[in-house]
Amino acid sequence: MGPIKRWWRAKRPEILVGPLYAAVNVFLWSFKTQAEGFPEDDSKMIFCGWHGRSFVFGGYCRDRSYTVLISQSRDGDIQNTMFTRLGYKTIRGSTSRGGVRALIEAIRELKRGGTMAMTPDGPRGPSGIVQGGVMMMAQRSGAGLVPVGITAKPRRIVNSWDRYVIPYPFAKCLIICGEPIYVAEDASDDEVERCRLLLESECHRLQDVAEKRFGVTTPPPPPPKPKK
Numbered sequence: 001m002g003p004i005k006r007w008w009r010a011k012r013p014e015i016l017v018g019p020l021y022a023a024v025n026v027f028l029w030s031f032k033t034q035a036e037g038f039p040e041d042d043s044k045m046i047f048c049g050w051h052g053r054s055f056v057f058g059g060y061c062r063d064r065s066y067t068v069l070i071s072q073s074r075d076g077d078i079q080n081t082m083f084t085r086l087g088y089k090t091i092r093g094s095t096s097r098g099g100v101r102a103l104i105e106a107i108r109e110l111k112r113g114g115t116m117a118m119t120p121d122g123p124r125g126p127s128g129i130v131q132g133g134v135m136m137m138a139q140r141s142g143a144g145l146v147p148v149g150i151t152a153k154p155r156r157i158v159n160s161w162d163r164y165v166i167p168y169p170f171a172k173c174l175i176i177c178g179e180p181i182y183v184a185e186d187a188s189d190d191e192v193e194r195c196r197l198l199l200e201s202e203c204h205r206l207q208d209v210a211e212k213r214f215g216v217t218t219p220p221p222p223p224p225k226p227k228k
Contacts (some may be wrong), residue, residue, distance in 0.1 A: 001132045017081040024082070027061035030169040031152075034147035035060060037177035043113040043144045045180060047126025050128060050204060052162035056173045059118070067109050067116045069102055069221070071123060085197030102179035103137060110141035120199065127221045131201040135183060135192055145182030145199050153214045163221050174210045178202045 033056065039045060047066075049057050058068075067089040070080045080090050091109070095103025106116060116137075120130040138145050151174050152167035167173055181202070183195045211217060 017078055017085070020078070021082060021085050024059075027167070027169055028062070031056070031059060031167060031171055031173050033173040033175065035175040035177075038175075039144075039146065039177070042115045044110055044115070044141070045146050046110070046116045046134060046138060046143050047146045047148050047177070048113045048117055048118050048130075048134065048199060049148035049150050049175075050162065050203060050207065051121050051125070052127065053124070053165045053207070054119055055164070055166060056061070056150050056152055057148065057175060058083070058086065058088075060173070060175060061117060065089055066116055067091060067106070068118075069093060069106065069118065088117075099133070103133060106137050107141045108120075108136065108202075110130040110143040116143070119201070121162070125221075128200070128204060130196050130203070132196075135199075137197050138181075138191060138195075139183040139185060139187060140183065142182070144182050145195070146180050147178040147202035147206055148178045149178075149197055149203065149208070149210040150174070151207065151210040151216060151225065152212050153216050155216075157218060161221050163218055165218070172206045172214070174213060176206045176210050179204050 008220070021035065047057070051083045063086070065087065066200045068091070070076045070083065070085055070092055076092065080092065083090055092104050093099050110116060118134050118225050120134045121127055122131045122133070135145070152165055152171045154171055155165050155167045158164040158166065181195055181199050183192055187195070
C-alpha cells in the first residue's frame with residue numbers, strides 16, 4: 001500500500017463523516033418521532049430492532065450513551081465516528097472479525113448496568129431472523145431483551161436484503177417497545193431457543209402493529225443470491 005492510500009485510509013472517516021453527519025442531522029432533527037413502551041429504567045437492557053429500521057432508532061436514542069456494535073471493516077470506521085458523534089458508545093467487532101472480543105466487552109458493559117442497541121438479525125441477515133449472538137449476550141449478562149417495532153411515513157425502502165427504511169425529511173416515525181425478555185443464566189438450549197423465537201415473534205408483531213397504525217406495508221426482502 002502506497003503512502004497516499006495509507007493517508008486516505010487513515011483520514012477517510014474524519015474527512016467523510018463531517019458532511020455525512022451534517023446531512024444525517026438534517027433528517028434526524030426534522031423527524032416527528034413518537035415512542036411508546038420505553039422502560040422507565042433502561043439500564044441493563046438490550047433494545048432489539050430489525051436491521052432495516054435502525055436509522056430511526058439511532059436518531060431517536062442519540063446522546064443517551066447507549067452502546068452499539070460496529071464492525072472492524074473500513075466502512076465500520078466511518079460508522080464508528082458517526083455513532084460516536086451521535087452520543088453512542090461503540091464496541092468494534094462482528095461475526096466475521098473480532099466477534100468473541102466484542103461479545104465479551106458487551107457482556108461486561110451490560111453487567112455494569114449499560115444499555116445496548118442491537119440489530120438481532122445481524123449485519124448480513126437473513127432479515128427478520130434473530131441470531132445467536134444476542135441471545136448469548138443476554139444469557140451471560142442477565143440483561144433484558146426489549147423487542148422493538150419501528151416504522152415511518154413517508155419513506156423510501158431500499159431494495160436490499162433488509163429492506164432498509166429511509167424516512168423522508170419531516171416524516172412521522174413510530175417506535176414501539178415490548179416487554180423485556182430474560183434468558184436465565186442456567187437456561188437449557190431448548191429454553192434459549194424458546195426465548196429466541198419469542199423475541200423474533202415480538203419484533204415482527206410490534207413492527208406489524210406500527211405499520212398498521214401508519215397504514216403502510218413493507219414488501220418482503222429479495223431472495224438471497226445463490227452461492228457460487
